[in-house]
Amino acid sequence: MGITGPLNAWDVPYLSEKLKEARYSFSEQEVKQYFTAPKVLAGLFKIIETLFEVSIRADQAPVWHPAVGFYRIEREGQLVGQFYLDPPARAGKRGGAWMDDVRGRWQRPDTGVLQTPVAHLVCNFAEGVNGQPALLTHDDVITLFHEFGHGLHHMLTQVNERDVSGISGVEWDAVELPSQFMENFCWEWSVLRHMTAHVETGEPLPRALFDKMLAAKKLPKTACKPCAKSSFRCSTCWCTQNTTRCKTSCRCSHKCATRWP
Numbered sequence: 001m002g003i004t005g006p007l008n009a010w011d012v013p014y015l016s017e018k019l020k021e022a023r024y025s026f027s028e029q030e031v032k033q034y035f036t037a038p039k040v041l042a043g044l045f046k047i048i049e050t051l052f053e054v055s056i057r058a059d060q061a062p063v064w065h066p067a068v069g070f071y072r073i074e075r076e077g078q079l080v081g082q083f084y085l086d087p088p089a090r091a092g093k094r095g096g097a098w099m100d101d102v103r104g105r106w107q108r109p110d111t112g113v114l115q116t117p118v119a120h121l122v123c124n125f126a127e128g129v130n131g132q133p134a135l136l137t138h139d140d141v142i143t144l145f146h147e148f149g150h151g152l153h154h155m156l157t158q159v160n161e162r163d164v165s166g167i168s169g170v171e172w173d174a175v176e177l178p179s180q181f182m183e184n185f186c187w188e189w190s191v192l193r194h195m196t197a198h199v200e201t202g203e204p205l206p207r208a209l210f211d212k213m214l215a216a217k218k219l220p221k222t223a224c225k226p227c228a229k230s231s232f233r234c235s236t237c238w239c240t241q242n243t244t245r246c247k248t249s250c251r252c253s254h255k256c257a258t259r260w261p
């Protein structure tokens with residue numbers, strides 16, 4: 001540890017940090033080898049389908065870039081909602097991750113036809129290299145689940161009044177509930193086992209590595225590096241200062257008083 005002689009009080013914070021590093025540290029590079037984008041997305045869709053008794057499949061619509069996917073959500077063969085998914089970063093694309101509505105669910109008073117909701121979900125994940133699929137950090141995965149929480153809130157609504165259906169008209173202290181709910185699955189072993197596959201071996205995330213991630217999650221951080229991520233913009237609060245993304249990834253109390261709830 002680099003300390004010789006008697007241990008002094010002022011050595012404790014330093015040694016404490018060293019101990020944490022030795023006991024819990026893991027390389028983000030090591031972790032992301034297991035989070036291949038197609039496997040993560042398939043795992044996410046499976047969770048949604050199981051939890052909400054829906055099915056998700058690719059759909060057709062004009063898109064703004066070849067990387068954008070368009071999907072439909074059905075329940076018992078009935079269209080429930082549709083969404084655009086634009087995961088990769090590229091030149092000229094706005095940074096951060098967000099969900100927003102394209103249109104809301106609405107029982108049209110003029111025709112009586114039910115307009116189904118449409119959302120778009122946008123992220124900025126690194127693309128794959130050398131022909132390999134994109135590899136996501138665990139934080140990327142949390143971001144994806146977070147935005148899908150907002151998306152599901154919007155698309156699975158059963159309210160027919162446009163002004164209060166989906167994410168419309170939701171109080172600010174409630175709007176992050178679905179996104180935080182979905183984030184929790186990123187820390188469930190039974191979930192991660194089935195949505196990870198090492199990019200070369202296909203092996204799921206090792207339990208030992210997951211335990212390290214979990215242990216590190218519970219530790220307070222001494223430095224507020226994640227606050228550099230405060231440019232993340234939550235789709236519904238539009239705040240770029242210490243948004244929920246920062247709340248999620250930043251475990252210290254730096255500036256937390258001003259962050260979005």
Ligand SMILES: [Zn+2]
Nearest residue numbers: 179234235244
């Ligand atoms: Zn959010």
